[in-house]
Amino acid sequence: MSGLTHLDENGAARMVDVGSKAETLRKAIAGGRIHMSAKALGAIRDGDTPKGDVLAAARIAGIMAAKKTGDLIPLCHPLSLDSVTVDFRFEEDALTVQATASLTGKTGVEMEAMTAATIALLTIYDMAKALDKGMIIQHVRLLEKTGGKSGTWRADQ
Amino acid sequence: MSGLTHLDENGAARMVDVGSKAETLRKAIAGGRIHMSAKALGAIRDGDTPKGDVLAAARIAGIMAAKKTGDLIPLCHPLSLDSVTVDFRFEEDALTVQATASLTGKTGVEMEAMTAATIALLTIYDMAKALDKGMIIQHVRLLEKTGGKSGTWRADQ
Amino acid sequence: MSGLTHLDENGAARMVDVGSKAETLRKAIAGGRIHMSAKALGAIRDGDTPKGDVLAAARIAGIMAAKKTGDLIPLCHPLSLDSVTVDFRFEEDALTVQATASLTGKTGVEMEAMTAATIALLTIYDMAKALDKGMIIQHVRLLEKTGGKSGTWRADQ
Amino acid sequence: MSGLTHLDENGAARMVDVGSKAETLRKAIAGGRIHMSAKALGAIRDGDTPKGDVLAAARIAGIMAAKKTGDLIPLCHPLSLDSVTVDFRFEEDALTVQATASLTGKTGVEMEAMTAATIALLTIYDMAKALDKGMIIQHVRLLEKTGGKSGTWRADQ
Amino acid sequence: MSGLTHLDENGAARMVDVGSKAETLRKAIAGGRIHMSAKALGAIRDGDTPKGDVLAAARIAGIMAAKKTGDLIPLCHPLSLDSVTVDFRFEEDALTVQATASLTGKTGVEMEAMTAATIALLTIYDMAKALDKGMIIQHVRLLEKTGGKSGTWRADQ
Amino acid sequence: MSGLTHLDENGAARMVDVGSKAETLRKAIAGGRIHMSAKALGAIRDGDTPKGDVLAAARIAGIMAAKKTGDLIPLCHPLSLDSVTVDFRFEEDALTVQATASLTGKTGVEMEAMTAATIALLTIYDMAKALDKGMIIQHVRLLEKTGGKSGTWRADQ
Numbered sequence: 001m002s003g004l005t006h007l008d009e010n011g012a013a014r015m016v017d018v019g020s021k022a023e024t025l026r027k028a029i030a031g032g033r034i035h036m037s038a039k040a041l042g043a044i045r046d047g048d049t050p051k052g053d054v055l056a057a058a059r060i061a062g063i064m065a066a067k068k069t070g071d072l073i074p075l076c077h078p079l080s081l082d083s084v085t086v087d088f089r090f091e092e093d094a095l096t097v098q099a100t101a102s103l104t105g106k107t108g109v110e111m112e113a114m115t116a117a118t119i120a121l122l123t124i125y126d127m128a129k130a131l132d133k134g135m136i137i138q139h140v141r142l143l144e145k146t147g148g149k150s151g152t153w154r155a156d157q
Numbered sequence: 158m159s160g161l162t163h164l165d166e167n168g169a170a171r172m173v174d175v176g177s178k179a180e181t182l183r184k185a186i187a188g189g190r191i192h193m194s195a196k197a198l199g200a201i202r203d204g205d206t207p208k209g210d211v212l213a214a215a216r217i218a219g220i221m222a223a224k225k226t227g228d229l230i231p232l233c234h235p236l237s238l239d240s241v242t243v244d245f246r247f248e249e250d251a252l253t254v255q256a257t258a259s260l261t262g263k264t265g266v267e268m269e270a271m272t273a274a275t276i277a278l279l280t281i282y283d284m285a286k287a288l289d290k291g292m293i294i295q296h297v298r299l300l301e302k303t304g305g306k307s308g309t310w311r312a313d314q
Numbered sequence: 315m316s317g318l319t320h321l322d323e324n325g326a327a328r329m330v331d332v333g334s335k336a337e338t339l340r341k342a343i344a345g346g347r348i349h350m351s352a353k354a355l356g357a358i359r360d361g362d363t364p365k366g367d368v369l370a371a372a373r374i375a376g377i378m379a380a381k382k383t384g385d386l387i388p389l390c391h392p393l394s395l396d397s398v399t400v401d402f403r404f405e406e407d408a409l410t411v412q413a414t415a416s417l418t419g420k421t422g423v424e425m426e427a428m429t430a431a432t433i434a435l436l437t438i439y440d441m442a443k444a445l446d447k448g449m450i451i452q453h454v455r456l457l458e459k460t461g462g463k464s465g466t467w468r469a470d471q
Numbered sequence: 472m473s474g475l476t477h478l479d480e481n482g483a484a485r486m487v488d489v490g491s492k493a494e495t496l497r498k499a500i501a502g503g504r505i506h507m508s509a510k511a512l513g514a515i516r517d518g519d520t521p522k523g524d525v526l527a528a529a530r531i532a533g534i535m536a537a538k539k540t541g542d543l544i545p546l547c548h549p550l551s552l553d554s555v556t557v558d559f560r561f562e563e564d565a566l567t568v569q570a571t572a573s574l575t576g577k578t579g580v581e582m583e584a585m586t587a588a589t590i591a592l593l594t595i596y597d598m599a600k601a602l603d604k605g606m607i608i609q610h611v612r613l614l615e616k617t618g619g620k621s622g623t624w625r626a627d628q
Numbered sequence: 629m630s631g632l633t634h635l636d637e638n639g640a641a642r643m644v645d646v647g648s649k650a651e652t653l654r655k656a657i658a659g660g661r662i663h664m665s666a667k668a669l670g671a672i673r674d675g676d677t678p679k680g681d682v683l684a685a686a687r688i689a690g691i692m693a694a695k696k697t698g699d700l701i702p703l704c705h706p707l708s709l710d711s712v713t714v715d716f717r718f719e720e721d722a723l724t725v726q727a728t729a730s731l732t733g734k735t736g737v738e739m740e741a742m743t744a745a746t747i748a749l750l751t752i753y754d755m756a757k758a759l760d761k762g763m764i765i766q767h768v769r770l771l772e773k774t775g776g777k778s779g780t781w782r783a784d785q
Numbered sequence: 786m787s788g789l790t791h792l793d794e795n796g797a798a799r800m801v802d803v804g805s806k807a808e809t810l811r812k813a814i815a816g817g818r819i820h821m822s823a824k825a826l827g828a829i830r831d832g833d834t835p836k837g838d839v840l841a842a843a844r845i846a847g848i849m850a851a852k853k854t855g856d857l858i859p860l861c862h863p864l865s866l867d868s869v870t871v872d873f874r875f876e877e878d879a880l881t882v883q884a885t886a887s888l889t890g891k892t893g894v895e896m897e898a899m900t901a902a903t904i905a906l907l908t909i910y911d912m913a914k915a916l917d918k919g920m921i922i923q924h925v926r927l928l929e930k931t932g933g934k935s936g937t938w939r940a941d942q
Contacts, residue, residue, distance in 0.1 A: 003196075003200050003287065003288050004200050004201070004211065004284055004285060004287065004288065005287045006210075006211075006214075006283070006284045007210055007211065007284075011210055012210055013210040013211075013213075013214050032294070039160075043160050043161050044161070053163075053164055053168055053169055053170040054161065054163075054164065054170075056170075057163075057170050057231050057232065060231065061229065061230060061231050064229075065229055068228075068229070071225075072218065072221075072222055072225070072229075072276055072279070073218060073276070073279055073280050073283050074214050074217065074218050074280060075214065075283060075284065076283060110286060110290070111279065111282075111283050114279055114282060115279060118275050118279060118294070119229055119230070122229075122230055122268065122271055122272060122275060123230050123231060125268075125271060126163070126230050126232060126233060126268050127161055127163045127164075127232065128161060129267060129299075130160065130161065130162045131160050131161065133267070133299055133302070133310055133312075134298070134299070134312055134313065135298070136296060136297065136298040137189070137275070137294070137296075137297035137298065138295055138296065138297075139293060139294075139295065140293065140294035140295075140297075141291070141292065141293040141294065142286075142290055142291070145290070153290055155290075155291055156291065
C-alpha cells in the first residue's frame with residue numbers, strides 16, 4: 001500500500017470515488033511568487049498604470065484556469081466552483097500571487113487554487129519575457145484549506 | 158513605452174503580430190522541482206515500481222498541457238508543436254522535472270515548455286497531497302531556448 | 315462602489331461567491347437575429363430541405379456552446395445545465411433564433427442562453443458567408459429570466 | 472413520435488430537460504477490445520514492463536475523456552462525475568478494456584463510460600500503429616448500468 | 629446546388645477542403661456594439677478607472693475566443709493565427725467593439741474576428757448585467773477582409 | 786527496443802519529433818459501424834426524415850471531434866486539418882460510418898479519421914439509447930492512408 005489515493009492496489013491510476021462523501025463548504029488558498037529583474041518589475045508596474053492589462057490578464061488567466069483544473073490535472077474531479085479570486089502584491093524583487101477557491105461539494109479545491117496561482121504566474125512570465133527571460137517561479141504552495149473530513153490545514157510559516 | 162510586447166501604445170493587451178517573422182526551428186527547455194517529505198517521495202518511488210502510474214500520469218499531463226498553452230495563457234499564439242518530452246529525476250528531498258518543446262514556426266515555444274513543466278509538477282502535487290500537503294513547487298524557469306531572431310539563450314547556472 | 319458585481323472594492327475582476335445562495339430552478343430565454351440577402355436566406359431554406367444540415371449545425375453549435383459558457387466568459391461559473399434548446403424562425407429578411415437554458419442551481423443561466431443564441435447565429439454566418447458577407451447579427455438580448463432571488467424579469471416588447 | 476428522446480416533436484435536436492429528475496447514485500460499465508497482431512500485442516506488453524507508459528497513457532486518456540463527454544457528444548449533459556476507472560486485460564489476440572463511471576446526479580453516466588473505453592482504445596491504436604495499422608476496435612458496448620428511474624440493465628452475455 | 633460551400637451535393641455538412649489553396653496573408657476586421665443604459669455605461673467607465681478590469685476582461689475574453697473559433701463553429705478550420713486585437717470605444721448609449729485577426733494561411737479569418745467581437749460583447753453583458761439586464765448586442769458584422777483568392781471586401785458604410 | 790515510436794529508450798511516453806519530416810499531402814479514411822435493433826434503426830431513419838437531426842448531429846460531432854484529436858489522444862500532434870467529412874449508410878442491422886481527414890503537413894491524419902468515426906458512432910449511441918441500450922460499436926478501423934514517407938496503405942478487405 002503506497003498511501004497514494006490516486007493509485008489502486010495494483011498501482012493503476014484512478015479517479016478516487018467521492019460518491020459517499022458529504023457536501024460541505026470547502027475553501028483553499030494557494031500562494032506563489034515570480035522573481036524578476038527590477039527592469040521587468042518596473043515595466044509591469046508602469047504598464048499597469050494606464051489600463052491595468054498586465055495584472056488584469058494574469059488575474060483573468062488564473063480564474064479561467066481554475067475552471068479548467070479537471071481538464072488539466074488527470075485525476076481531478078470536475079468541480080462546480082462557488083468562487084475564485086486572484087490577488088497580486090509587488091515585492092522588492094518579485095511579484096506575489098495569492099489565489100482562493102471555494103465550493104460546496106464532495107471534494108476539496110486545493111488543486112483549483114494551486115492551478116489559478118500557477119497559471120497567473122506563467123501569464124506574467126509570458127507578458128514580461130521580452131524584458132527578462134530569467135524570471136523564476138518560486139514557492140508555489142498550498143497556504144490553507146478548510147472544510148471536508150480532514151478539516152483545516154495551514155502551511156508552516 | 159513599457160517594453161512589454163504584449164501591450165500596445167495605450168497599455169491594452171494584444172496578441173503580438175508574428176505575420177512577418179520567418180519560420181525557423183525553435184526549441185525551449187524548462188525546468189522545475191517539487192520539494193516534499195521523505196514519506197511522499199518514497200511513496201511516489203514505490204508507487205512507481207509496479208505500474209509507473211505516478212510519473213506516467215504527470216508526464217502525460219505535462220505533454221497534454223503543452224498542447225493547451227494557447228488556451229491557457231491569454232496572449233500566446235496557438236502553435237503546431239513538433240515534439241514535447243517531459244523527464245523526471247529523483248533528488249534527496251525533491252522530484253525534478255525537465256520539459257522540452259520544439260517546433261518549426263514563427264514564434265518561440267518557451268511558454269509551452271514552461272507550461273508542460275508546471276502542470277507535470279501540479280499533477281505530482283495532486284497525486285501525493287494525501288501524504289504531504291506541504292509540498293512546494295520551486296525554481297520553475299526557462300533553462301534554454303534556441304532558434305528565432307534572438308538566437309540562443311541559456312539561464313545562469 | 316461601481317455596482318458591477320464582478321469587480322471587488324479595488325476594481326479587480328473576481329468570480330462572485332455564490333456559496334451561500336440557494337439552489338432554485340432557474341431559466342433564461344435569449345433571442346437574436348441575423349439579417350441577410352434574399353439569396354442567402356433562400357439558400358439556407360433550400361439547403362435545409364434535403365438534410366437540414368444548416369439549421370441542424372447551428373442548433374448543435376448553439377447547444378454545445380451553452381455548455382462551454384464558463385470556458386468562454388471569464389467570470390461565469392461552470393454550471394451543470396438541466397436543458398438547452400435552440401429554435402429558428404424564418405422572417406422576410408432575416409433568420410431569428412431563440413435559445414432557452416435551465417438548471418437547478420445557485421446562479422442564473424442568462425449567459426448560457428445568450429451564448430447559445432450568439433454562437434448559433436455565428437454558425438449561420440459561417441455557413442452562408444460564401445453567398446453574403448454583409449449579413450448582420452442584430453438584437454441579441456435576454457428575453458426572460460425566472461428563478462433566483464431577483465425573480466422574474468422580462469424584456470420590454 | 473420517433474421514441475428518440477433527443478429529438479423534439481419536430482425532429483429538432485435538444486438537450487433533454489432533467490430538471491425534475493431525482494438525484495440518485497448512478498453507475499455504468501462499458502467494455503470493448505482492440506484486436507491486433509501478436510507483434511503489436513507483444514510490444515505493448517514489453518513496452519509496458521519498465522515504465523508502464525502504454526497502458527498508463529491509455530488509462531489516463533480514458534479517464535480524461537470521460538470528463539470531456541459533454542464537450543464531445545452534442546446532447547450530453549455536463550456532469551460532475553464521482554469516479555472513473557479504466558482497466559485492461561491481455562487476451563490472445565487483443566487487448567480488452569473495461570471502464571466504469573459513477574455519479575450522484577439526475578442523469579446516467581453510460582456515455583461517460585462508453586467514451587472512456589473508446590478513447591482508451593484509440594490511444595492504444597495510436598501508440599501501436601507504427602507496428603500494426605490493421606488493428607480493429609471491436610465490441611464497444613454498455614455492459615451494465617444501475618440507478619435512475621429505469622433501474623438496473625445488463626447486457627446479454 | 630445551394631451555393632452553400634459547407635454542404636455537399638446531398639446537403640450534408642462538411643469541412644471544405646482547403647488543401648489546394650495557396651498560403652497568403654489574410655486579415656479580417658469585425659465590429660459590433662452593445663447598447664445599454666447610462667447607468668451601466670457609467671459604471672463600466674468608472675469601474676474602468678482604477679484597474680481597467682472590465683474592458684481588460686472583455687478584451688482578453690475576445691482574444692482567447694478567437695483562438696477557440698474552430699472549437700465553437702462546427703465547420704471552421706483550426707487556424708494558427710498570427711495576431712488578434714480587440715478595441716473598444718465609448719459612444720453615447722453604447723460601447724463599440726472592433727476586432728482584427730490575421731494569419732498567413734489557406735483560409736480566411738472572418739470567423740475569428742467575428743467570434744472575438746461577439747465574445748467580447750457577451751463578456752461586457754455578463755459584467756454589467758446586475759445593473760442593466762436589457763442591454764442589446766447590435767450590428768455585429770464583418771467590416772473588411774483582405775487576402776485570399778476573393779481579395780478585398782469592405783462592408784457598405 | 787519495443788518498436789513503439791511513442792516510447793523512448795526507457796519506455797517513457799513522448800510526442801515523437803516530426804521537425805525534420807517533409808510537409809506532404811496526407812489523407813486517411815476510417816470506417817466503423819454500430820449494430821442495433823430494427824426498432825432503433827427505424828427510429829433513426831424516421832427521426833431523420835423531417836429535420837435530419839440524428840445523422841446531422843452525429844456528423845457534426847464527428848467533424849468537431851476530429852479537430853480535438855490532439856486534445857484527446859495524449860501523444861498526437863495538434864494538426865491544422867485541411868478537410869474532414871463524415872458519411873453514413875444504413876445497413877440491415879446497423880448504421881455504417883466512414884470518416885475522411887486530410888492535411889498538408891508533417892504527420893499523418895489516421896487518428897483524426899479514427900476519432901471522427903468513433904465519436905460519430907458514440908453520438909448515435911447516445912441519441913438512440915433510450916430505445917436500445919444493447920447497441921454495439923464494431924469494426925472501427927483504418928481503411929486507407931496516403932501520403933507521407935510510408936506511402937499508401939490499405940486495409941485487407
